[in-house]
Amino acid sequence: MKKILVVFLFLAGLSSKAQPVLKGGLGTFIQKNIVYPAFSLQNCIQGKINISFKVNLAGEVYTSKVSSGLGIDLDQEALRLIRLSSGQWQVPAQYDTTYVLIAPVNFTLSGGDCNLINATQKNKAIAAYKANEGLTDVITNFYRNKAQGNYNEADEGRIVALRQELGYDDAYLEKIIAQGQKKLKQKDKQGACEDFLFVKYMGSALADELLEKYCK
Known part of the structure; x- marks a missing residue:
């Protein structure tokens, strides 16, 4: 079983x-x-993501972005975590809110087969993620248009085949739903x-009840 470890180091160029x-x-x-994130967990991808952000005197994160990352789903999770912390910061009264703070977040997995993954395999998985982003957009755009009644029915067979080729089966989508439920x-x-x-x-109805309940 994979174990998740997150090592966080906070640097701001300021005295503590x-x-x-x-x-x-x-x-x-x-x-x-x-x-x-599901893709990185499935492929045992680990690494450091740097998030730059600012906080105001109310302790709210008012700007944030990935300053350096791997270009995959780990980036977005690191960014989400910093945004999720908004409103919980204790800020000194005279603090200069124009400072850019840097949060390097190290994602680490241990156990299972992850100890057997080498750098070549990791880089191959990252490259596959990036290469497939455009194809993923083709699928999501098709089903967005279909929901609006604006699509070519003859194209759906090709889209379904592409979805299968990229590994977006029910098992993978269930993992995405589990992610969302944790975030809820x-x-x-x-x-x-x-x-x-x-x-x-x-093109799946697996999350329809959750969308109806939480996302209207």
């Missing part, structure tokens, strides 16, 4: 006394709230609904 501090500690927050428990409705919509626009 001048830094904003997350209530309970950012490392603890990330360890508690991480939802290891964290009160991250936006993140959850994005996952449920992904399932819908893969």
Whole structure:
């Protein structure tokens, strides 16, 4: 069984006394709230993602972006975690809110077959993710248009074959739904609904009840 470890290091170029501090500690927050993304978990992809962000005097994250990452789903999870922390920062009264803070988040997996994955296999999986992004968009755009009644029925067979080729079967989509349900428990409705919509626009009805209940 794969075990998830997240090592967090906070750097801001400021003295520790001048830094904003997350209530309970950012490392603890990330360890508690991480939802290891399905593709990276399935392919044992690990790595460091740097998130740059700013906080205002109310402790809210008001700007954030991936400053360096792997170009895969780990990037978005690291970004989501920082955004999820918004409103929970304790900020010194005289703090300069124009400072850009950097959060390097190291995603690490242990156990299972992950110890057997080498750098070549990891890089191959990352390359496959990037290469397939455009094809994934072809599928989701087709089903978005279909939901609006604007599609060519003759194209659907090709889309279904492409979806199968990329591995978006029910087992994979169930993992995406499980991700979304974890995010709901964290009160991250936006993140959850994005996952449920992904399932819908893969031409699946598996998330329809969740979309109806939480995403209207």
